[in-house]
Amino acid sequence: MDLKDLYQDLIIDHNRSPRNFRKLPDAKHRAEGFNPLCGDKLTLYVNTDGDRITDIAFEGSGCAISVASASLMTESLKGRTASEARALFERVHALLTGASDVDVDGAALGKLAALGGVRAYPTRVKCATLCWHTLAAALDQRAAAPVSTE
C-alpha cells in the first residue's frame, strides 16, 4: 500500500466515522462555518481551560473532505493550546495551498498530512480549511460574525 492510498483511506475512514462528532452543550466557544462553494456547513464547539483546548467537537454536514478535515482537526487539537492550534493551521494551510514561505513539517502535521492530496484540487481547499477558519472564529469568540472561507 503506498502512502497516497493510506491517506485516502484515512479521509474515507474519518468521513464515514467522524471523530468528536457531537454537540458540547456547555461549550465556552462556539462558531458556525459555511462554505458556499460546496455547501459544507459545520458548528464547532470548543472548551478551554486558560489557553488550553480541553474539549473540541463538531456537528454538520458536507462533502467527505470537509467532514474528514474537521474530524482530523478535532482529533489533533485536544490538549493543545490556542497558539499551537493557530501554528498548526498555518502548516495545514501551507500544505493545502503549497505556500513556500511556511515549512511543511510532516511530523508536526501527523495525520493531518492526509489532507495533502487536496492540493491537487484547488476548488476543494476551502472544504478542507472551513473547520480551521471556524475554529479561529470560535477561539476569537466572533461567533456571530460571518466566517471567511478563504
Ligand code: ZN
Ligand atoms: Zn466541500
